[in-house]
Amino acid sequence: MSPFFIKAIQLLLSLSLLIVLHELGHFIPAKIFKTRVEKFYLFFDVKFSLFKKKIGETVYGIGWLPLGGYVKIAGMIDESMDKEQMAGPPQPWEFRSKPAWQRLIIMLGGVTVNFILAIIIYAGIAYAYGDKFIKADSLKDGFYVSNTEIGEKLGIQTGDNITAIDGNPVKEFSKLPIEIINGNELTILRDGNTIKKEIPVDFIAKLLDVEDKTSFIEPRFPFIIQEVPKDSPNAGIDLQKGDQIIGINNQKVTYMDQILPIVDQNKGGSISLLVKSVSGQEKSVTAKISEDGKIGVIRNIDYLELEKRGFLTVETIEYSFLESIPAGINKGVSILGSYVKQMKKIFNPKTGAYKGVGGFGAIGGLFPDQWNWGAFWSTTAFISIILAFMNILPIPALDGGHVMFLLYEIVTGRKPNDKFMEYAQLVGFVILITLLLFANGNDLYKAVFG
Numbered sequence: 001m002s003p004f005f006i007k008a009i010q011l012l013l014s015l016s017l018l019i020v021l022h023e024l025g026h027f028i029p030a031k032i033f034k035t036r037v038e039k040f041y042l043f044f045d046v047k048f049s050l051f052k053k054k055i056g057e058t059v060y061g062i063g064w065l066p067l068g069g070y071v072k073i074a075g076m077i078d079e080s081m082d083k084e085q086m087a088g089p090p091q092p093w094e095f096r097s098k099p100a101w102q103r104l105i106i107m108l109g110g111v112t113v114n115f116i117l118a119i120i121i122y123a124g125i126a127y128a129y130g131d132k133f134i135k136a137d138s139l140k141d142g143f144y145v146s147n148t149e150i151g152e153k154l155g156i157q158t159g160d161n162i163t164a165i166d167g168n169p170v171k172e173f174s175k176l177p178i179e180i181i182n183g184n185e186l187t188i189l190r191d192g193n194t195i196k197k198e199i200p201v202d203f204i205a206k207l208l209d210v211e212d213k214t215s216f217i218e219p220r221f222p223f224i225i226q227e228v229p230k231d232s233p234n235a236g237i238d239l240q241k242g243d244q245i246i247g248i249n250n251q252k253v254t255y256m257d258q259i260l261p262i263v264d265q266n267k268g269g270s271i272s273l274l275v276k277s278v279s280g281q282e283k284s285v286t287a288k289i290s291e292d293g294k295i296g297v298i299r300n301i302d303y304l305e306l307e308k309r310g311f312l313t314v315e316t317i318e319y320s321f322l323e324s325i326p327a328g329i330n331k332g333v334s335i336l337g338s339y340v341k342q343m344k345k346i347f348n349p350k351t352g353a354y355k356g357v358g359g360f361g362a363i364g365g366l367f368p369d370q371w372n373w374g375a376f377w378s379t380t381a382f383i384s385i386i387l388a389f390m391n392i393l394p395i396p397a398l399d400g401g402h403v404m405f406l407l408y409e410i411v412t413g414r415k416p417n418d419k420f421m422e423y424a425q426l427v428g429f430v431i432l433i434t435l436l437l438f439a440n441g442n443d444l445y446k447a448v449f450g
Contacts, residue, residue, distance in 0.1 A: 003369030010367040012066070014380040016042060017071035018114065018387055025113030026071045026106055044048040059242075067436070073106070077421040085228040087256045100410045107402045114388035115332065121381035122335075125326025129325075129374055131317040134219060134303060136174040137163060142189075143173070143217045144257045150216040153206050154186065155197040158220070158257055161189040176217060181207070182341040193197035204345060205352025217313055220255040224300040232296035239297060240277065247274030256299075264293045294450035335385050343389070397428025 020042055025219055029146035030037050037058050045052070045063035052061030063069075075094020090097045095106070142159040156162070162170055164187035165179045181204060186197045200206070210216070223245040247253060248262045249272050263271070268291045275281050286419045287295055307314045321328050345351045361382060388431070392400040401424065409415045416424075 006369055006371060007367045008363045009373070010376055010379070011364040014367075014376070014383060015066070016382065018117070018384050019043075020111050021117055022110040022391070023069050023071045023110070025109035026073070027109075029102075029106045029109045030073055030095075032073070032445050033106065033202060034093060035098060035102075035106065036074035037071050037094050038074055038090050039070070041071075042069045044068065044070070074260060077418060077425055082141075084402060098413075104403065104406045104410070107399050108274065109381055110399055111388040111392045114384045114391070115336070118335070118381040118384040118388070119328045119332040121328075121377050121384070122331040123324045125374065125377055126319045126327040126331070127321055127324035129422055130319060131315075133315055135273065135313045136170040137177065138175040139173070139219055141220055141255070143176075144220045144255065145216065146218050147210055147216040150207060150210060153200060154180070154218070156186070156188060157190075159190070163187050163194070168435075174221065177215070178338060181347070184337055191202050201348075201350050202352050205355060208355050219303075219304070219306070220257060221255055221301055222309070222311060223256055223259050224305065225297050226300035226308075229296065229297040229298065236298050237287060238283060238285050239275065239287075242278035242300075243275045245273055246276050246282070247271070263289055263295060267291055267293045305328070332381070332385065335382060336389065339385060339389055379425055393445075395428050395431055396424035397432055401428055 023040060023042075027037055027040055037060045039061070040051075041061050041063050043050075043063035044065040044067055045061055045066050049061045050064050052059055054060075073095045075090060077098040095103060099104075110143075124136065139161060142161045145156055145158045145160075150338045151157055162176060162180075164170060165183040166185055167187070170176060180199065184199055186199060188195050188197060207216070225239055225245075226241060228237075228239050245253065245259060248259060251262065252274075253259050253262070266289045268289065270286055270288050273285050273287050274282060275285060290296060295386065303312065303314050306312050365381045366382065391398050392403065394400045394404040405416050405421070405424070
């Protein structure tokens with residue numbers, strides 16, 4: 001199966017799960033408060049449904065338009081815009097007849113379930129897999145800046161270590177790119193000296209112009225041989241698993257970023273390699289370089305192997321069942337905080353971050369192109385947090401819009417009239433459709449023009 005379909009299946013499964021549970025977050029408190037729920041739908045049933053069945057007073061169904069889902073609660077101005085029902089006198093089972101505090105709980109139910117679900121998933125991941133990460137301060141000779149344009153923009157260079165962002169110590173190397181995106185100031189350790197660099201306000205716009213948007217810095221990898229393929233131009237020469245290249249053409253080298261320029265200069269030729277075996281013995285071999293600048297061997301980039309050789313430290317944390325619960329909460333809160341910071345950047349035109357806003361294509365791209373349950377659940381938890389945050393925004397037609405008007409009613413004691421709510425709902429729809437078109441238009445533009 002192609003990577004596209006694997007991603008598409010994961011996206012559909014994830015969204016279906018999140019939408020159903022989100023709507024259950026509205027459905028359950030509505031039932032508790034004896035409010036009639038007329039419809040419960042996964043996806044939208046514009047004109048027709050793929051499936052529907054009435055059980056009791058509720059029609060359960062699956063729509064054909066996979067842009068979300070909904071519950072239709074009697075006596076509520078929502079996406080159904082059922083003006084006929086609202087024109088009649090309020091009934092005791094209707095949403096509008098319930099006390100404001102009950103209506104508030106019903107409207108907050110969806111985002112609450114989404115956030116709790118994310119915490120449960122993160123707790124489950126912590127319990128099942130634990131945490132394993134490279135300690136950011138353990139890189140023996142700093143990191144490798146794989147994109148020089150981005151490096152120049154940030155003022156970082158190969159061999160640096162970033163020790164803090166906005167004054168907060170950096171613990172996990174894998175989190176550096178996203179923390180840089182969210183941050184304002186870097187604290188850098190360079191040649192034993194600590195320097196500070198302000199992150200340019202338009203850094204995200206620059207980052208969006210490059211193909212790989214997350215791996216502009218990497219650990220500095222030595223060239224350790226994992227395997228010499230049988231079809232390699234260097235098959236048969238004295239290179240063994242675990243050998244490390246420590247010299248090329250009488251030049252001492254340690255890392256890939258030192259090796260690649262020399263290899264590139266000798267395309268189509270041959271080079272002399274000084275290699276150190278696992279036992280520590282050194283030997284010289286002559287290797288051919290392909291026309292496209294390849295030695296033709298598979299490298300070992302296993303972090304645990306690099307740790308054994310003293311290049312970095314991998315920290316492993318295992319959680320008991322009880323320990324996984326606060327770990328899941330901390331992860332959920334941390335991810336939410338990070339996403340809020342990104343949204344602030346998006347709403348600041350100077351950052352250019354709005355250019356990176358994506359729709360279903362961008363969300364689908366979050367999933368790996370090979371099935372992996374750990375990655376699937378981690379991505380699903382992240383999307384659940386996104387859904388919670390987006391739904392609580394004070395935009396009419398979203399849960400947050402209803403919450404905003406309910407809070408107004410609770411504080412002032414005055415309920416907005418139905419005509420105002422209808423107009424607000426229409427305005428909200430226009431805003432949502434505009435955002436939807438913009439986000440998916442961005443996806444299309446990037447797919448066509450890169």
